[in-house]
Amino acid sequence: MDVLVPFAASRPKTRLAGVLGPDERAAFAAEMRRDVCSAVESAGASPTVLSTDPIESEWPVVVDDRPLTEAVNDRLEPPLAVVMADLALATPEALSRLLGTEGDVVLAPGLGGGTNALAVRTPGFRVDYHGASIADHRRIAADVGTATMVDSFRLAVDVDEADDLAEVLLHGEGRAARWLRDAGIELETTGGRVTVSRSTPR
């Protein structure tokens, strides 16, 4: 299946500003994108990066600087999957579950109401990434066919906030996890959930 991998190339991952500088955020975002494309390919599918700006990539890139919803809908000819470029925990196995689950529209929820990945096999479905998109996508999918949910932690964690970096350090198996370790980002155990700190100055 063809898989679009949307990537925000200009000023990526601003919510990581407390931990990573601007150039670092760009480098880390690129590593996550490579991990995702590589996992998609290992799952037997064909990734194409949908980037807001021209980028260098070993996978095909299409550039579209419109908002995400418009850019995706303009290319949404089934069968097609859309997998966000910041799913640093995604493995070939997790993506195979998404791509191998039957149903007209298969949805993988993200933390906080997002839709981190979806696979579309029926015409008429349109994305709407604003707000709690997973609820909207379930509704839109039910209007045009069946909506099936994939229950995956690895697809649920998109990396937006500092705490998400702890998940990458704990569970990531690719370049993004290695990049974080090389940058001196370390797990920090507090009373509740584990978070991160930095051992080296920026």
Add this chain to the structure above:
Amino acid sequence: MDVLVPFAASRPKTRLAGVLGPDERAAFAAEMRRDVCSAVESAGASPTVLSTDPIESEWPVVVDDRPLTEAVNDRLEPPLAVVMADLALATPEALSRLLGTEGDVVLAPGLGGGTNALAVRTPGFRVDYHGASIADHRRIAADVGTATMVDSFRLAVDVDEADDLAEVLLHGEGRAARWLRDAGIELETTGGRVTVSRSTPR
């Protein structure tokens, strides 16, 4: 399989204090516990609540006021599963994946390095719930046999913080989700992940 459901009965869910009062937190925690026990039963297993204090419950209860790690290890005779009482998104399907996955020790990670559920089929395994327990549990499991991970969003979300309530409202299918709605807790869409606000005063 027998399933222990650890439950902290005294002053539960203090990190929800910004949204719920003390009595409300106790009531909500009890609803989550009932949802978990009910889902365990629907998955074909037998829940026993491991409570720090005596509670009323339609399922069997054993009381042990020692720290979680000691209380669980004292009862860890395989085959046995341990499923936290605050997994408000757990469904029979998600728990069936945990209980049906082969392997000496099967682990379901929680957000922030926790171990939200595990199934033990081999002697010698011991729990250690301090810190990033999922990493420790993988290591301990590998020492005594095989460690297998279950990739489940529904088992990864334990409800500790206000943002977790958004996940319950979005994806919960049981009494806990209904309780939140009745308490006036609503989704609040911001720029990033969805969170919650309260429409009625406490």
